[in-house]
Amino acid sequence: MPYRVVAEQALARWRAAQAAMQSTDPQSAEWHAACLEEQRAKAAYQEAVEAARREHLPEPPPFPEASTSG
Numbered sequence: 730m731p732y733r734v735v736a737e738q739a740l741a742r743w744r745a746a747q748a749a750m751q752s753t754d755p756q757s758a759e760w761h762a763a764c765l766e767e768q769r770a771k772a773a774y775q776e777a778v779e780a781a782r783r784e785h786l787p788e789p790p791p792f793p794e795a796s797t798s799g
């Protein structure tokens with residue numbers, strides 16, 4: 730399984746959710762949906778890291794590092 734690809738896709742979803750949260754009213758349904766998507770994307774990223782570890786394959790960078798680059 731291409732864990733780095735999965736992680737990159739999750740990171741892209743996380744960044745899109747962050748952008749949506751910044752451009753909408755925090756009281757809106759859109760903001761809350763983006764917040765949930767942000768959480769799901771971060772969880773998917775972490776799962777990709779854990780899956781790579783289980784398979785002894787190269788891991789994506791830790792989320793804090795990956796989320797601040799790019």
